[in-house]
Amino acid sequence: MIPQSHFLILSALLFSIGVFGILTRKNAIGILMSIELILNAANINLITFGKFLGSPDGLGQIFALFVIAIAAASAVVGLGLVISIYRNAKTILVNKLNLMKW
């Protein structure tokens, strides 16, 4: 069997890559994609714990299911916002969207 910690390490790596992507990508959609990665890492964690700790009524998987639904909703809204921003600012590169600068 694959030990639990390997799964966790995997999710941690995925999480770190997602963080790296958030902080690095200039394209707003790229940032959204990195957010999806993070969410997926969280999902792996959830399911891992669900399996190894014993989830009554399949709690782990149900939780992960909900996370997927939420992630979908957030991706939808985020992309809608991106389109709106694109319409107004003619760009979706975050280094150009600095209206809050001093």
Add this chain to the structure above:
Amino acid sequence: MVAHLIPAIPFLAFVINILFGRKIKKVSAFVSILACGVSLCLSIYTFASLLKGHGSYTLFKWLIFGSTSLNVGVIVDPLTCMMLLVVTIIGTLIQIYSIGYMKDDPRFSRFFAYMSLFMSSMLGLLLADNFIILLIFWEGVGLCSYLLISFWFEKISAAKAGMKAFITTRIGDTGLLIGVFILFFSAHTVHFSGLTAISNANPLFTAAALLIFCGAVGKSAQFPLHVWLPDAMEGPTPVSALIHAATMVAAGVYLVARCFGLFLAHQPALIWVAYVGAATSIFAATIAAVNNDIKRILAYSTISQLGFMMIGLGVGGYSAGTFHLMTHAFFKALLFLCAGSIIHSIHAQDIRRMGGIFQKMKITGTTFVIASLAISGVPPFSGFWSKDEILSESLRSGHPYLFMIAMATSLLTAFYMFRLIFLVLFGKPRSELHPYESPKVMTIPLAILAIFAIFIGLVGSPFMHNAFQTFIHPGPPENSEGLAPNYLVMLLSTLAAALGIAAAYLFYMLNNKILPLEIRNKFTLLYNLLYNKYYIDEIYEFLFIRPSIRLSRLASKFDSGVIDGAVNACAKAVVVLSRIKSWIDRYIVDGAVNMTAGIVGLFSLVLRRVQTGYIQTYLLIAFFGLALIIFIKLIGG
């Protein structure tokens, strides 16, 4: 007990005349004369009460210091009463005369105001029973003298003369003041009654007596403080008559007489009185012999006669000196009034321009001659008796040299007086003159004074058993030989007078001034010396006046340079200080404020970089923070 009113009523007249003079104009004279007349009546009354036996009395306690107290009181004794009568009679007559003399003067009422003030001060001086009150009135008469000498102050010479009089008498007054201080601090009294208690001779009191005599020297114009009297002739003639002939100058003699007890106890001081008097009298007489101004001749005559009085007092002749004081007052006042009458009519004072006035001014001329006879010591006029007293007294008390000087002075007196008479009244007129007799208001006082000049001497003559002497000096006479008439002296003095008159007649009537001219040419140096009054004024100018002025200029320079300089330096220092302060305020204080603002700005410049506007930057920081927190949690435990 009404004596204290005697000075008060003329003072009231002064106040009225000063305040309302402009409104009442000519009535002011009436006010003044009325006041004087009332004082005269009161003086007679006081005299009568003295004869009845009433004496001095005190009015009230004035100052109290320590154990002594200063009482204000009135002294009523023979000397004072005699002086009161003399002053009030002469004062009233002269003020009546002034109505005519000052008729056209614009400051008519002020003149009478000053006259009243003078009368008040003089009478107060005579009635004072202690030195302090005497000093107050002493200053009062000095003030009035100043005011009246410079009455016509538009003339520079008159204003200067007033100042000269005041300053010169001031010098004498200083000595008087110091003398009074010495008396007070040693004897603890300022009352005249206390002076009789000083019987033991004390060198301190000798000094005090001499210092008191200093005051007399100033007021009575003795050498060396005589210089003010001739210049005082700038004032109106009634002023010269009243103040500078009859009354004020007599105040010095009165002072010595008043302190006679003190002087008697300290013979060294007393004999100096005689010496000074003798020197003055011969000195002034020589100057009068060559002077050409009618009033100045009379002024030097006054100086000379006052010296004569001092001789009398100085040799111990209390009654002799005071007797001459009384007679002199009358005939000198008369002389001045006559001179005034002449000046009033012809408006000239130089005798070289006069002559033959007797024709047109009979009354003036007659009274003039009478007064001259009196002053020359021709019997039976008043002057003869009083001069004779002094002469015999000086001989009797063992001062032959003083006697000789006095004799010489008498001769000179007769000479210059008749020189004056012959040059002014007789002979041919030497210039275009239009003399006319003065109005009655002026000639009647002349006549009355002439009567006094003739007869007043008799009260001290053997014919009346020397009533004056016994009156004035109650108690045993100072000399046990009594006052037996000294016929030798009488003869000698009459001879001297005759010689003088003859010489004057010779010089000025017979040879028509050829002889005097010859003498003058022969003794040019002496003549110049006499004519220029021994250059005393010039010497004083050089010795005292110029250095004083230089000193005062120096002081003024010091004041403006140093003191003002100090003030200016202070001001400059303040300005500098304020500039520094403003610099501090501008650069340091504002600098601190600006610096604070600058620091804040700097910080903000740095710190605002945090607000980049990029979400990724914020997230970066957030993640770092998260890692840090978890790390700390891990480490912690």
Add this chain to the structure above:
Amino acid sequence: MSGLIQVLNNSLLSQDAVIKATFYPIAFLTLFFAFLVVMSRSIFHSVIYLAFTLIGIAGIYLYLDAEFLAIVQVLIYVGAIVTLFIFTIMLTTQADTEPIRGTVRRMWAGALAGFAIFLILSKVITMTTWHIGLPEAAFVNLRELGRSLMSKYALPFEVISLISLAALVGVIVIGRGRKR
């Protein structure tokens, strides 16, 4: 995994070895594709790599006995969300020459942050001793999943539907623009 196990029962390899032999490559591939997602220059390529990553994750779900979730992952994530991404990219691409990735400095900072996070997490993971519950109880079949979803977790279920509705409405509102 039981079916797969049965399939592999017939083979000569042991279960464990097979599992192990296949898991690590899939995991590695997933991570590789994830890495490519964040590193690629073109946004199109990123989306494709994202799709592959998500499929890889679905595969990992299989190793965790979550077959239903794996299928849901593929259907929803790859099928709907990635499609959405592609659409949005199509609508918002501009043909400019700006580099997609951030500056070098930002990349290093980001890398550092990511690395820090990873370090922390791994520290936690290795530090703790994980309980291992009953493997049997871990098996959750679909029937039970459905039943619990409708009974015990009915509330979150309804809430999810509400959230979806909200997202739907919101996106329409946002996407509508101002000019109407």
